[in-house]
Amino acid sequence: MKETDINGTVDKNARETAEEGELDPREAAALIRQTERQAQRELDLAAPPWLAALLAGVVFVGFGALWLSVRGQHPYKGPSGWALWVAFGAVVVVIAAAAFYLKHARAGVSGRSSRRDLAIGATVLTTYILMGVFQGALKKAGASHAIVDGIFPATAPLLAVGCVGAAIQAARENWPGFGAAIALAVIACISAFAGPINVWLFMGVGLFLSIVGYAVATAWLRRA
Amino acid sequence: MSTETLDPLIHVPARLRIIVTLAALPVGDALSFTRLQNMIGLTPGNLGMHLKKIEDAGYLSSEKVINGVASRTSVALTSRGRAALDAYLEALRDVLGAIDAAPLPPSRSVKRT
Numbered sequence: 549m550k551e552t553d554i555n556g557t558v559d560k561n562a563r564e565t566a567e568e569g570e571l572d573p574r575e576a577a578a579l580i581r582q583t584e585r586q587a588q589r590e591l592d593l594a595a596p597p598w599l600a601a602l603l604a605g606v607v608f609v610g611f612g613a614l615w616l617s618v619r620g621q622h623p624y625k626g627p628s629g630w631a632l633w634v635a636f637g638a639v640v641v642v643i644a645a646a647a648f649y650l651k652h653a654r655a656g657v658s659g660r661s662s663r664r665d666l667a668i669g670a671t672v673l674t675t676y677i678l679m680g681v682f683q684g685a686l687k688k689a690g691a692s693h694a695i696v697d698g699i700f701p702a703t704a705p706l707l708a709v710g711c712v713g714a715a716i717q718a719a720r721e722n723w724p725g726f727g728a729a730i731a732l733a734v735i736a737c738i739s740a741f742a743g744p745i746n747v748w749l750f751m752g753v754g755l756f757l758s759i760v761g762y763a764v765a766t767a768w769l770r771r772a
Numbered sequence: 773m774s775t776e777t778l779d780p781l782i783h784v785p786a787r788l789r790i791i792v793t794l795a796a797l798p799v800g801d802a803l804s805f806t807r808l809q810n811m812i813g814l815t816p817g818n819l820g821m822h823l824k825k826i827e828d829a830g831y832l833s834s835e836k837v838i839n840g841v842a843s844r845t846s847v848a849l850t851s852r853g854r855a856a857l858d859a860y861l862e863a864l865r866d867v868l869g870a871i872d873a874a875p876l877p878p879s880r881s882v883k884r885t
Contacts, residue, residue, distance in 0.1 A: 571783055573775060573867045580861070583789045587796035590811060656807025658846055660800030 589770065591653060595725075597770075599649050600763035603642055604756050610638035611702075611752025615745070618698070624744045626697030668716060672709055679705040698744025702751050707736035724769065728762035775867060781829050782860045786814060787822050791831065791857050794849040802835065802848035823847060831856050 571579075595603065617631030618624065627635070654662065682704075687696045710733030717725035735754035742750040775783065782788055789812055797803060809819050826832040831853030836845045849857070 571775075571785055571788070573778075573864060573871060575785075576778075576783065576788060576864060577868060579785060579788055580792050580864075583792040584796065587793045587811065591796055656804035656846075657797065657801055658804070659798075659802050659848070661798045662801075 585770075591657065595646070595762075595766075596649065597763040597767040599645055600759050600766065602645050604759035604763065606638040606642050607759065608752050608756040610635040611748050611755065614702075615748035615752060618745050618748060621745065624692075624694045624698055626693055627748075671712060675708050675712065676705050679708065694744035699740050699747050702747045703736040703740045706751070706755075707733050710734075710736060724762050724765035727765070728758050731758035731761070777863045777867065779856055779860045779863070781825065781831070782856065784822075786812070786818070787826060790819070790822055790826065791849065791853065794832070794847065795854060795857050797848070799851075799854075800848075802833075802846035805845040805847065808847065826853070829856075 613631040613634035614627045617628040618626065650665075654665075679701075683696060683700055686700060691700075710729050710731075713729035714726055714733065717723075717729050732755065735751065735758060739747050739750035739754060782791055790808070793808065793811055794803060805816075805819070805823075809816060812819060814822070823832060823834065827834055827847075831850060832847055833850050834845055834847045836843055
């Protein structure tokens with residue numbers, strides 16, 4: 549009689565190959581290490597080094613374009629249209645790369661963490677929307693271009709995302725991610741003192757270095 | 773100390789890989805049969821037989837969702853399965869510790885074939 553398995557398929561040879569030979573304890577330990585490493589690499593949602601490196605490059609280009617467009621402005625008016633398009637393009641590239649990676653990593657995975665990740669994504673999106681609304685309130689209250697179109701949009705959203713991200717990464721015990729998120733918040737806070745023009749440069753360089761640091765730490769931990 | 777202290781249901785290469793892979797998922801998550809098969813590299817029938825044995829022991833839960841003509845089976849480790857893996861790892865550490873502490877028998881230098 550043919551026997552069906554958990555997936556409802558029939559395999560006549562399965563019975564013969566299902567049981568395997570004696571497993572040496574040392575071989576078992578090596579197999580566990582190898583399998584754990586493979587599973588974590590394939591199922592881990594933390595940004596892999598290649599995605600972090602891409603993010604670092606895109607952040608550098610985006611903030612670099614914004615800084616170039618405001619450099620030499622007296623009085624300060626804010627980033628020009630072409631620089632905003634470059635920055636939006638950079639954001640689109642990052643979102644597309646992250647979506648591609650998440651689609652691969654989440655393939656076949658269902659359950660509680662999918663809902664949790666959706667909630668995290670919605671939180672980040674809400675943060676950016678609320679920061680935009682808050683920016684409007686600052687403008688309405690008569691704040692200068694230097695604040696409304698410079699220091700605030702360059703630093704405030706990333707300061708909030710950095711703090712929220714640090715809490716999320718700490719809960720996941722992803723320590724390179726925690727370090728990168730804390731660095732993001734600190735860089736955003738310190739860069740605010742650089743003024744409306746140089747804040748873009750400080751943010752670009754600071755974020756580039758912290759993301760590269762994250763990529764190096766993650767690659768080193770995965771190799772260890 | 774002998775390998776008799778190791779859970780015989782887990783102490784088989786294919787099942788050990790299946791359980792360790794499923795344990796890498798966060799609690800409350802499940803993995804589709806197809807993705808697990810791609811990761812483990814067993815034939816569907818062979819993987820299914822191992823999963824059935826693990827499920828019969830209460831270490832695994834499975835859910836089959838039928839969507840029109842297509843069906844999708846997802847599997848997840850139960851809390852009992854995670855506890856069994858923890859106990860297996862503890863026992864394996866003891867066995868390895870006992871092996872390292874014991875004097876080397878002469879046959880140990882012979883290469884395994």
